[in-house]
Amino acid sequence: MNEFNELFIKYKDLITLAVYGTAIMLIIIGLYAVLLKKHLVKIVIGLSIIDAGVHLLFVAVGYIQTGTAPIFSPGYENAADKMVDPVPQALVLTAIVIGFAVTALALSLVIRLYKHHHTANIEQIKSLKW
Amino acid sequence: MALILFLIIMALILIAAAIFAVMQKDLLFAVLATGIISVVLSVFFYVLQAPDVAITEAAIGIALTTIIFIITIRNTSRNEDEYTENHINKFDK
Numbered sequence: 001m002n003e004f005n006e007l008f009i010k011y012k013d014l015i016t017l018a019v020y021g022t023a024i025m026l027i028i029i030g031l032y033a034v035l036l037k038k039h040l041v042k043i044v045i046g047l048s049i050i051d052a053g054v055h056l057l058f059v060a061v062g063y064i065q066t067g068t069a070p071i072f073s074p075g076y077e078n079a080a081d082k083m084v085d086p087v088p089q090a091l092v093l094t095a096i097v098i099g100f101a102v103t104a105l106a107l108s109l110v111i112r113l114y115k116h117h118h119t120a121n122i123e124q125i126k127s128l129k130w
Numbered sequence: 131m132a133l134i135l136f137l138i139i140m141a142l143i144l145i146a147a148a149i150f151a152v153m154q155k156d157l158l159f160a161v162l163a164t165g166i167i168s169v170v171l172s173v174f175f176y177v178l179q180a181p182d183v184a185i186t187e188a189a190i191g192i193a194l195t196t197i198i199f200i201i202t203i204r205n206t207s208r209n210e211d212e213y214t215e216n217h218i219n220k221f222d223k
Contacts (some may be wrong), residue, residue, distance in 0.1 A: 022141040114206040
């Protein structure tokens, strides 16, 4: 167990490294779905997975090891130097809502395409005009 | 140390759910897997000291996104490999 503790002290920002790796893996998996899948709903699922990876990456960029949440609560009045960066968190908070709106718009377009072409496979949708 | 083990297990669950969501042929299960991604992602945000983002991700990612995906699947096809013959160029003639 002592060796584990030494390893933990040696790689102190292992949390950040693990989170970076997870976020990049999510972006790669979502990119695979967007580029290679044929069904339109699968493509939108890939877009939302890319969204999740980018949000995780942004929050991990603003994280510091000994930080608390950026909220001025009682007992933390003068703790601004011990807090994590609040700017990426505010950005991600906005980006989640915008991502939901983009997903809703894309899905409504998918429903319109299916009603017109009677398929959701992009290889069978050949005509360019609706 | 326990936090790192917990995070690594959560990261494995996250990547497994993402691969399942991409590879699954039944689209309803794929959408439920994206709900699992949102759950684990909100846990990640809480561990990374962003509780407000975690609350928003939980509400929007689990409830609203899953609902609109299920509405879309209900209005389109559920199986990914479904090939419909009878429609081809029906409107192009």
